[in-house]
Amino acid sequence: MNKLSFKIGLTLSVLTNLAVQAQTAPTYSWTNLPKIAQPAFRKDTVSILAFGARPDGVTLNTKAINAAITACSQKGGGVVLVPSGLWMTGPIELKSNVNLHLRKAATLLLTPDKSQYALVEGVYEGKRAARNQSPISGTNLENVAITGQGIVDGNGDVWRAVNKGQLTESKWKEKVASGGVLKDDGNVWYPSEQFRKASTENRSMLLSVEKPLQSFADMKDMLRPNLLVLTSCKKVLLEGVTFQNSAAWCMHPLMCQDLTIRNVTTKNPEYAHNGDGMDIESCKNFLIEGCTLDVGDDAICIKSGKDEEGRKRGMPTENGIIRNNTVYNGHGGFVVGSEMSGGARYIFVSNCTFMGTDKGLRFKSVRGRGGVVEHIYAKDIFMKDIAGEAIFFDLYYFVKFATDGQRDERPVINEGTPVFRDMKFENIVCNGAKKGVFIRGLPEMAVKNIVMEKMVLEADKGVELIDASGIRFNNVRLITKSTKPVILVDNSSNLTFDTIQYDPQASLLFSISGERSQDIQVKNTDMAKAQTKAEFSKGALEKNLILSSAK
Structure with a gap:
């Protein structure tokens, strides 16, 4: 078989696999949301005081806390109570059927003595890696919870x-x-x-x-360890507690099923490297609601493994509800990627507020990841003072372009080609951002079939579409400082702009470039208000901009 035949065969195989995934995916919607099973616990309660724990901020309570959890689990489960106080501890290992309950004013303070943390096999950004033992962990558990109004503090500054x-x-x-x-x-x-x-x-x-x-x-x-790692667990509840000051990621559920994170606060300093809030990796059936995040990296982040290792795992993050959350500092409010090689699908994000994040809705990947991200739905998202882009797609994450600004445009599709497609965002409001919408796909795999409607975006720049296809804007108001252009299109096709409002003093409405820029329709939009309707360059043809009369 020659090289050309091999590449064609490989490409057909990849496309076939993508089609099979689409056919076997569930069919959830806003009127038929995923169902998340909840854990149930016996009312039997044991205090860690009964096992010799002392709340003086000095005594190392690792053995006492773990003994209480083990004893409770062995008796059929129940509640392990952490009373008010400052409880110094080393790593805590959760057990099935146990609800670790932290009363208000109870703080689990992780010891700065790093010798207390064993060298273990863990996961780092989707790959098997050496790590220090996580301060709180559990593997292959069922019916497990951390609840209450207390605090878990990872003492992260000693690690960073x-x-x-x-x-x-x-x-x-x-x-x-x-x-x-x-x-x-x-x-x-x-x-x-x-x-x-x-x-x-x-x-x-x-x-x-x-x-x-x-x-x-x-x-x-x-x-550096992640603060909380739960691996291959079922029926997990994290409720009411504050998780803060982690050495790396704050909360990392991995390959879990039926996960609920409710009314949780995650806090990390702005300078916390890898200081993510919640990284939901290869999980199925999950609910994140009523949470507040103020962190040093991505806030609510969806992952599913990295590169070949993630594709072999083959476990998408799917069937998720994310609602009624507030994000302050963070690299992104709601994020997918960049380690998404197992895919992500059927995730519903609603009634969330992002205040001062670097980006709002953030989607990122790169050649080599692979994976299909699809059926992501967001509505009623409200943003203020976004440092970068309100809505952001980039398939060149961490890629350094050549000094002449030219991108690698190899038209090759293989198992490492990431796919982002079939999403809808509606009722999005942003007051202050660098850009309203930025989408940059790959020449060989455009970001495609994204619907955005009922949006008001106040930003320095309006919309930039590069290697995008099937993007639909309907009833969108763009309030921009830069009006040349309001909308930039580069090598993108099958675009629809319906009922677009913009600054009547705009000097240029559309800048369209690239030979692949085709079938661009503008409907119900008064283009006459702009000083110049459109400019064309780099092979883009005026005939490919199709205008319909305004209402």
């Missing part, structure tokens, strides 16, 4: 490196005086020399046959 530019001058001096070591240029603080050495040498934490777990002992200090 910090750039000088991320802190005020006084805070930087305080950090340097606390110990640790500096990078040679003096601009990065590390918790230890071991951390500094591993970081500056750019050592990988990924496990392999050649690099078993024990070979990572000399860089253990750099292997």
Whole structure:
């Protein structure tokens, strides 16, 4: 078989697999939302005080807390009560049928003594990796919960490196005086020399046959743990508790089923590297509602494994409801990717507020990931002071373009080609952003079939579509500072702009470029208000802009 035949065969195989996934997907809708089963617990209650725990902020209560959880589970389950107080502890391991309940004013403070955290096999950004044991974890559990009004504090500052530019001058001096070591240029603080050495040498934490777990002992200090990791668990409830100050990701449910996160607060400093709020990875049937997030990275994030390893796992994150949440600081309010190689589908996001996030609705991937992201629905999303884009798709995540600005445009489709398609966003309001909508697909795989309607977007720039197809805008008001152009189209096709309002003083409404820019329809829109209706460049033809009369 020659190379051309092989590529054609591979492409057909990939497209066939995508078609099969589409046929076997469930058919949920706003009137038929996914159902999430809830855990149930016996009322039997045992206090950690009965096992010798002491709330003095000094005593290490690891054994007492774990003994209480184990005893409760062995007796058929119930509630393990953490009374008010400051409880220093090492890693806590949850058990089936146990509700760990933190009363108001109860704080589980994770010990800064890193020797208490074992070197374990874990997952880092979708791949098997060496990690320190998570402060709270559970594997293969059923009926498990953490509830109450208390706090889980990961003591994250003892684990994190910090750039000088991320802190005020006084805070930087305080950090340097606390110990640790500096990078040679003096601009990065590390918790230890071991951390500094591993970081500056750019050592990988990924496990392999050649690099078993024990070979990572000399860089253990750099292997920051996620605060809460639940793996392959069923009927999980996280309710009311504040999870904060994590060394890395704050909450990481992995391959779980029937997951509810309700009225939870997640807090991380703005400078917290990898300080995500919630990373829902390869989970099925989940509900996230009434939560407040203020974090150092993505807030509510959907993942499903990375690259080949994620595709082999083949577990999409699916059947999710995300509603009535508020996000303050964060790289994105609601995020999909970039580790989404197992796919994501049937996720419903509604009644959420994003205040000051870097981006609002954020979708990201790159060549090599693979995976299909589809049937994502968002409505009643309200945003203010977004630093970047209100709605953002980019399939060039972390790609460094050539100095001439040219992108790699190889028209190759294979198992590593990511697919983002078939979504609808409605009633979206944004007061302040760099851009209203930015979509950048791949030349070989456009972002396609996205409907956006009933939107008011106040931003510096309006809409940019690059390698996009089947995008529909209906009843959209664009209030922009830059009016040249209001809408940019580059190598995108099958676009519809219906009932678009824009600044009547706009100097240029459409900038259309690229030979692949075709079938662009403008309906029920008064284009005469713009000084120039459209400009065409780089092979784009005027005949491909199809105008209908305004109402």
